Amino acid sequence: MIMWDEEKETIQRDDLEELQLKKLQDTVHQAYERVPYYHKKFNEIGLYPEDIETLEDITKIPFTTKDDLRESYPFGMFAVPKKEIIEIHSSSGTTGKPVVSGYTRKDLDTWATIMARGLTGMGLGDEDILQNTHGYGLFTGGFGVHYGAEKIGITVIPISTGQTKRQIEIMNDFDITGLIFTPSYGLHMAEVAKEEGINPKQLGIKAIGFGAEMWTEEMRKRIEKEYNTEAYNIYGLTEIMGPGIGVECEAQNGLHIAEDYFYPEIVDSKTGKQLPGGTEGELVLTNLEREGMPILRFRTKDITTLHYETCECGRTFTRMERIKGRYDDMIKVKGVSVFPSQIEKALLHVSEVEPHYQIIVTRPDIMDQMEIKVETSPDLFSDDVTKMVNLQKTIGDYVQNEIGLRAKITLVEPHTLPRFEGKAKRVLDKRNFN
């Protein structure tokens, strides 16, 4: 198997830990000395950079939350003078201020490196031509993939999302061999291609990379069948860097986290206690090498599990399972934890493209009730009343299968549910707990 950075990617765990400790100590020094936020936070609890003597000592460092980053809006977390920051990205703010991420020239090179490793792991090389349908803008998706591809020497088509017919034309005319898209857009493109008389199976696509939205294993299988190739998961978040923090290899058995640049931990979301490998919990990430904005122990709110056994591909970096959901989206209904991602998964059984939906929780008397409003799309709508009634029941069954609770399913007209920028807040909790 070809690797971008074989020496690093197959590093022995002992050597890796030694490297991580050195980098962690440097990063902690840098954060303490250059970021007033960390200086203050360390002083408050009487912690000094010298106290980090082993990797286990990382637990002495307080967590950084999204709210902490918001409070430092816009440039409060930068560790270098602004003139050294050469690029800024920002995550969409669903509530309050967005989070800003700053990169020095070296940071952009790091970003390119981790993404180059990922694309190489997907089987792409400098002979390939990659159509990147991720949006180019403040969102990190477009540029992250671009920098990685550029580093390898892959020919990049920076087309962004939309103009589907043009996408198909280019895919066909330019002999594209690699595709980057969100799963739902990929399925949509395959449909449009077929309408245009182009068989996506015959395009000669070698690999597909995706991320940035929920998908099911069945969806991956469908995409792979539609394009007659393999599809790989890419993970990243703006606060820490962007896409490439974790990318699947050809084994498709979890995403390899670039552990020489990021220190991953799994913690119990309630107690904050570190959990061992193989245990599900909240992913916490620490930058190990970042000039512009070193972030320590960032609570991602993403729920996953890390596996440390060496992968069949030979890479020794930990493998992260697909993100199961997000803690800040979790609601308790009748004492059961429910994640919107589970509802999304259920909805993807009845519709190729995830329909807009909203979860409404009420407590009319003493028992919780959950209603899921789903917008009808041409995909879901039928002229047959019986089919529509069955659709409600089918969605209800899939939801029950996912979460173990019965929910009332209501079909509503398109564009009647509230829209949110970026990652939507889908839950309306009308219960009065007072």
Add this chain to the structure above:
Amino acid sequence: MSNDNEMIKQLSIFLENKKGRLYKALDVLANANINIRALSLADTSDFGILRLVVQDPIKCKEELEKHNFTVKVTLVVGVQLDDTPGGLSKILKIVQDNNMNLDYLYAFTHEKSEKAILLLCTSNLENLTNILKENDVIIVPADEVYNL
């Protein structure tokens, strides 16, 4: 074989069972100057399906979609009835004798000819059309229904 002109393009529109939704759909048509030839409404406690036959189904679909309605084109067949007692049951007997299931039907009166027109929907529309023709039922061409 039935030819394409025999099939009527009916529009099916999803409506929430909520105050003012039917009005809103019909208001879109009024503003776009679209005349309704025939209309029927199916409903459950949660939602309804509005079925319309209009002069220009494609334009009407576009207008409704522009206003965020979910619209599907469904093919139906129109047959001519004598506007007298027994006209409808005669057709239904043919359907029953040939062991066919209808999904739904609705009727309206042709003002000029004083004949009634019955619109029928079933999963195998072609088969139904052929059976009706074999039994000398007059199929009303789509163009004629659109341009009443």
